[in-house]
Amino acid sequence: MELKEIIRKEFKQRFGVEGTVYASAGRINLIGEHTDYNGGFVFPGAIDKVIMAELRANGTDKVKIFSIDINEYVEFGLNEEDAPVAQWARYIFGVCREIIKRGGRVEGFDAVFAGNVPLGAGLSSSAALESCFAFALNDMFNNGSIDKFELARIGQSTEHNYCGVNCGIMDQFASVFGKKDHLMRLDCRSMEYEYFPFHPEGHKLVLLDSVVKHELVDSPYNKRRESCERVAKRLGIETLRDATPEMLESIKDDISEEDYRRAKFVIGEKDRVLAVCDALVKGDYETVGRCMYETHNGLSKEYEVSCEELDYLNDIAKECGVTGSRIMGGGFGGCTINLVKDDLYDTFIETAKKRFNEKYGHEPKVYDVIISDGARRVE
Ligand code: GLA
Numbered sequence: 001m002e003l004k005e006i007i008r009k010e011f012k013q014r015f016g017v018e019g020t021v022y023a024s025a026g027r028i029n030l031i032g033e034h035t036d037y038n039g040g041f042v043f044p045g046a047i048d049k050v051i052m053a054e055l056r057a058n059g060t061d062k063v064k065i066f067s068i069d070i071n072e073y074v075e076f077g078l079n080e081e082d083a084p085v086a087q088w089a090r091y092i093f094g095v096c097r098e099i100i101k102r103g104g105r106v107e108g109f110d111a112v113f114a115g116n117v118p119l120g121a122g123l124s125s126s127a128a129l130e131s132c133f134a135f136a137l138n139d140m141f142n143n144g145s146i147d148k149f150e151l152a153r154i155g156q157s158t159e160h161n162y163c164g165v166n167c168g169i170m171d172q173f174a175s176v177f178g179k180k181d182h183l184m185r186l187d188c189r190s191m192e193y194e195y196f197p198f199h200p201e202g203h204k205l206v207l208l209d210s211v212v213k214h215e216l217v218d219s220p221y222n223k224r225r226e227s228c229e230r231v232a233k234r235l236g237i238e239t240l241r242d243a244t245p246e247m248l249e250s251i252k253d254d255i256s257e258e259d260y261r262r263a264k265f266v267i268g269e270k271d272r273v274l275a276v277c278d279a280l281v282k283g284d285y286e287t288v289g290r291c292m293y294e295t296h297n298g299l300s301k302e303y304e305v306s307c308e309e310l311d312y313l314n315d316i317a318k319e320c321g322v323t324g325s326r327i328m329g330g331g332f333g334g335c336t337i338n339l340v341k342d343d344l345y346d347t348f349i350e351t352a353k354k355r356f357n358e359k360y361g362h363e364p365k366v367y368d369v370i371i372s373d374g375a376r377r378v379e
Helices: 003-015 087-101 124-143 148-163 171-177 221-235 247-250 258-282 286-301 310-320 342-360
Strands: 020-029 043-055 060-065 071-079 109-115 182-185 193-195 204-211 324-327 335-341 367-369
Touching: 003 020, 003 043, 003 109, 020 124, 020 193, 043 124, 043 171, 060 087, 060 310, 071 087, 087 124, 087 148, 109 124, 124 148, 124 171, 171 182, 182 258, 193 258, 204 342, 221 247, 221 258, 247 258, 258 286, 286 310, 286 324, 286 335, 310 324, 310 335, 310 342, 335 342
Parallel strands: 060 109
Antiparallel strands: 020 043, 043 109, 043 182, 060 071, 182 193, 204 335, 204 367, 324 335
16 A cells, blocks of 8 residues: 555544544765755755654644554644654644744644655655655645745754754755756855755666664754754854865864864865765766765764764775765665766675675665655645
């Protein structure tokens, strides 16, 4: 059965009526990691893996939700003190609260949801969940009057205020603004964005999921952000977007060695995003790939958000002659994203599975990337 049918069946059984179905997507990011909260550029796209939910106003002041994947039912009120304990429900509670805080309307509703975005793989399942509900509640109770950037910010504030992750805007932006066959370059300072058609001729994008648990809550993610903010403050600028390598060198002796390395990565990464966008337009996949390897190296050695398993997957890619490969997303586990020539694809996947299995006792999961639409009402 398709996801939509599974959800419709469950909703009908539980609530006896029919609601409206909405979906929002997980994301990949070709390049531009840990740049969003530094006012830099990112280059994500939404993927064909979604969180889908059916909702219906229930005429009460209660929210009643069933998660098919977790097989758990949660009920909560819409006031601040009603925060649920279950983490998945806190994402939805947070979205409701953030809409209300901004003067929007949310009334009681019934909902059933499920998804096929792998959890903890760095594909932003939580942003997909937030964006799906933000989009739905905007459509149901606010006549679509909340603009798309605000919907993304509602998801981001949910992470900050209800989930303890001080994330940037990339994931929610990608989930809300995603467009089939297009990557999006977002300037996280001006919030200007541009769609880039994505048809990497002769190549495929494939993710290898190390299945190492990726959990940004309580992870050193917030610590990385603090390092960047400390360096920016020391330089007297708002974010590292405005820093140059020379500026960083000039304060090297006044900051910790660790903060120096973190900032060095971010300053280099911001230029790589622009280089990759230019190269992509010219069909210069060699440059795209080289930048991806540079990013991996920086994320592993300078920003230190990789892990042994992901470094190993990166090494295998390099040895197989894969055009580009790097750890993707916040880090601390999850996937590598790989740009692979069509005729190398089968050999690469086979080799990666075999060698990873020999070393870690299980194969990495393989997801082919299909760039798809973001938040939407499902017909
Ligand atoms: C996580 C965060 C994003 C971004 C990435 C790293 O996915 O949610 O805001 O910072 O990590 O690029």
